Amino acid sequence: MTIDMATDLSSLFVLLRETPTTTILTALVGLLTFGLASAYFLLRLIAHHPRPSTEKERFYRTTTPDGIASYPLPPAFTTDASCYLSVIVPAYNETERLPAMLEEAINYLRTTLDSWEILIVDDGSKDRTCAVALEFADAHGLEQDQLRVISLEKNRGKGGAVTHGMRHCRGEYAIFADADGASQFSDLEGLMKDLKRVEKEGYGIAVGSRAHMVKSDAVVKRSFVRNFLMHSFHTLLKTVGVRDIKDTQCGFKLFSRKAVKAVFEDLRTEGWIFDIEILLLAGYKGIPVVEVPVNWHEVDGTKVNLVSDSIRMARDLGVVRAGYAVGVYTIGRGGPGRE
DSSP: OHHHHHHHHHHHHHHHHHSOHHHHHHHHHHHHHHHHHHHHHHHHHHSOOOOOOOSGGGEEEEEETTEEEEEEOOOTTTSOOOEEEEEEEEESSOTTTHHHHHHHHHHHHHHHOSSEEEEEEEOSOSSSHHHHHHHHHHHTTOOTTTEEEEEOSSOOOHHHHHHHHHHTOOEEEEEEEOTTOOBOGGGHHHHHHHHHHHOBTTBOEEEEEOGGGTTSHHHHTSOHHHHHHHHHHHHHHHHTTOOSOSOOOOSEEEEEHHHHHHHHTTOOOOSTTHHHHHHHHHHHHTOOEEEEEOOBOOOSOOOOOHHHHHHHHHHHHHHHHHHHHHTSSOOOSOSTTOO
8 A cells, every 4th residue: 555655646746747837837726716716605605694574573562551552663774863862672581581671771761861762672582571571661651662572583693683673773872782681771871971972973882891890700700611711702803803892792882873874784693793793894884982891790591502602603703704804795885984
């Protein structure tokens, strides 16, 4: 076997010496072109393709003096703001945790703002998430349309639920907040102040951040695996160009109305990695982003599977970054000087 292999290699070297250099270069260029083309079409196959909303998903339910009623959502991105703040809450099987989150949010909004709305986007829940939200609105005497519930017929993922709510929000500003109540709405004042400070031509994003808590008990007492994956993920983010934001995954991000349209009209990722695509799109479009420290506490009942979701996030991150790099994902209009 060894002698045969040596003979084959010797024959190959002879063939290469006798082959014109131009032929070899042409073959190498052909192989490289084929490899790049194959990689490009493979990327197109595995790229994220958000599904269109169904007819039912274009309606919302709200409490009225006559009971619960259903109305069509405003057209995506086309209407002017009709309230000051929209709060988008993606929710999947949140019967237990949602009421406490809503209680804290309502108490803050009622005493601080004149006009606001909360959009609960039920991401295909199997429990009573929708019913609990509407019961809460009725029990707390919320006005019609102050709390709207949108039901997605099939689970899309957190990014898909947030995007659906953002597409149909009515606020001059819009924030998405997790249904677990881990963040505090009293921090909204700081986010709004800093967003307005950096806002440019109506575009601005304020990102809630837990980075200042890295040495607090809330983080230190986490499991070794959780902290290891967190630090590994942050290292990976730096390699794909997200270096200025220390905490990309905090579920408390505030947008100006123009930024909502510029970002979510082009956003493709529907899973956990959508926060990263938000920041990438903001960077590509020149939208100012400011990171603001917020309070945060661990809440039981997380839907994240540390290992499998971390692997999925790493894979999706690679797809998103490669998609923008080679033009599979296009960057639409929007952003300062890009209208």
